[in-house]
Amino acid sequence: MSAAPLSESELRPEPSVWDPLPDWAVPSVKGFVAEDLDRLPGIPPHTELIDGNLVFVSSQTRFHTRMLSLLERELSKAAPDHLRVEREMTVKLGRRQRPEPDLVVLHAHAAADLMRTFYEAADVLLAVEVVSEESEERDRKRKPFLYAEAGIPYFWRVEYESGRPAVYVHHLDPAVRGYALTGVHRDHLRLRLPFDLDIDLTEITRI
Template sequence: MTAVPEWMRPPRAEGWFADDLDHLPEAPSHTELIDGALVFMMSPQRIWHTVVIDELRSALRREAPAGIEVLREITIRLDDRNRPEPDILVTADSYDLGATFFTPDQVSLVIEVVSPESAYRDRTIKLRKYAEAGIAHYWIVEEEDRAPVVHVYELDRPTGAYAATGIHRTALRTPVPFLIEIDLTKLIPGRRG
C-alpha cells in the first residue's frame, strides 16, 4: 500500500469546501466536489465520450444566438460543498475570463455525457443537485448501439425537480433554452447521414 498524498487529505474535519478546489494544483484535471468529497476522473475516457462532447458542443455553438456561449468542462459552484464539472454548459457570454467556476444563476443548460464511471452520479446525484440549484435545463446523453440518445429535462419550478420532456434518438428539437435543432445521427463518425 502506498500512502495517501498529503494534498488529498481534507483540510478540516468537515471535508472539502467549494473554494478549496482552487488551491489544489496537484489534483488531477476534472476534479469535482460532491457533498464535500473530491471526485476524480481516474479511468481513461473513451473516444465515444470525447467525440460526442466535441460534436455536440460544436452543434450547439452553431445554433446559439448572439450573447450565448457554450463551454465545456468548467465547474459550477452549486453551494459550499458542491462544485461539479459538467461536460458542457450554456451561459451568457458576459463572464469573467479569470473565473474558475460559474454559479447556477449564470447557467441555463447543463449536459452530462454518461460514461461507465459517472453513470450513477449523472443519472441521480447531479440530476437532483442541478435541479435544487435552480438550473433550468439538464440533458443526459447516453450511448445506445454506439449512437447518442439525449434525455432532456426541464426544471419544474413549483416542485424544484426536473421533469422529463423527451428522449431524442435521431434528432433533437427543442425551443429552450434557445431554438435547437440537431441531427444526432451526425455526431458520431461512421453514423453520418
C-alpha cells in the same frame, strides 16, 4: 543457487524517506469546500466536488469525446448572441458542491472573465452530462438533483444505447425544484427550448 530473501527494511523504505501525501489525499473530518479546488496544490485536472468529497475523472471513451465535440459545435452555432457554450468548467452550486458538467450553456456576461475558474449556478441555463460507466450513478441521480436544487433551468443526460446516442431532455419544474423529462431524442435532436436546435446526432460517426 537461489538468492537470499530481502529483509523487510529492504522491501520497504524507511518512513523518513516516504513522500508525504498531498493535502487533497487526506480530507479533514469536515470535508472539502468549493474554494479548495482552486487552492489545493497538485490536484488532478477536472476534479469535482460533490457533497464535500473530491471526485476524480476517469479516462473517457471515444463516444464521450465525440459526443461532446458534436454538442459543443452545434450548440455554439445555434446559441443566440447573449449566450455562450463552455466545456468542462465547474459550477459552484453551494459551499460543498462544485461539480463539472461536460457542457454548459450560460449567459455571455459570465464568460467575459477569462481568468475565472468556475461559474455560479445563476450563470447557467443548461447543464449537459454525457454518461460514462464510471459516472452513471452521479450523472443519472446525484448531479441532476443538485442542478435542479440550484435552479438550473435545463438539463440534458446523454446515454449510449444500442450503438447510438440518446439525449434525455429535462426542464426544471420550479414548483417542486426538480426536473421533468420532456423527451428522449435519438438520431435527431430537435428543440425549441432553450433555443431553436436541430442536431443530427448520427454525425458522431463522422467526426
